Amino acid sequence: MVSKTEETQLNRLENQVDNGGGGAWEYLCLVRKLKVRRSEKVLKYGLSILNDLKKRSSLGSEEWTLYEQVAIAAMDCQSLDVAKDCIRLLRKAFPESKRVGRLEAMLLEAKGSWAEAEKAYSSFLEENPLDQVIHKRRVAMAKAQGNISGAIEWLNKYLEIFMADHDAWRELAEIYVSLQMYKQAVFCYEELILSQPTVPLHHLAYADVLYTLGGLENLQTAKKYYASVIDLTGGKNTRALFGINLCTSAIGQLAKGRNKEDKESLELQSLAATALEKDYKQRAPEKLSLLTTALKSLKVSS
Secondary structure (H helix, E strand, C coil): CHHHHHHHHHHHHHHHHHHCCCCCCHHHHHHHCCCCHHHHHHHHHHHHCCCCCCHHCCCCCCCHHHHHHHHHHHHCCCHHHHHHHHHHHHHHHCCCCCCHHHHHHHHHHHHHHHHHHHHHHHHHHHCCCCCHHHHHHHHHHHHHCCCCHHHHHHHHHHHHCCCCCCCHHHHHHHHHHHCHHHHHHHHHHHHHHHCCCCCCHHHHHHHHHHHHHHCCHHHHHHHHHHHHHHCCCCCCCHHHHEEEEEEEHHHHCCCCHHHHHCCCCCCCHHHHHHHHHHHHHHHHHHHHHHHHHHHHCCCCCC
């Protein structure tokens, strides 16, 4: 995930290049370092260097890195002729390269030649079953074809091998949520929380799914994780504050008669409501009355 500082740096360089101030190569290097996809800009800036003999020659061996970067950006932008030319030059320079072979398979994929691309990917995995890039391409190809069940299957197979890939767990969880397969999504978010316990977004997504599932036990757990988001963010997550109120209200309806639990719920809800009102007064005072009305509808009957 790109930090605000890194995002600012990228935008500054982008503006600098667009205004004729130079820095295209620095921008392209930063994009690679941060592993972000800004394909239109990469294609534009990359070609401006590759089409200038003096600039291209000054790169030395990095010239081939740029050809690869531009080829991938060109495929993203459906500039397939540009991608084909870049890959052709790379193949000429590195005739036995598996890395170039992956680019050729990606070009087949970009053309919509799914069967040929799958055949190429299968061949690569036979030679190297631990090739992460190829496993991920299979997932991406399934999604591109609208084959969501296939994407789930490939992601699960991938995670059997690369269990520490947080991005893959998050992607699988989001697919499950989109299909309303909430119990499966819960498992994914539990894995993420175990491996990255201090990331608030994992706790928040987990709580959201548990709240959606409903039931007293799930609601109680969701409330705890909304509370952990508040702790991790210093009380500055509006969604988690709303979550506390929603869970507390729902628990109050399901657990009536349990006086101690009702009292604790009311106290927690009151604290969250107060924090929300303070936040709205500072950032959206014109909507404070709407918030007050919404909170009143969530009051727990004692």
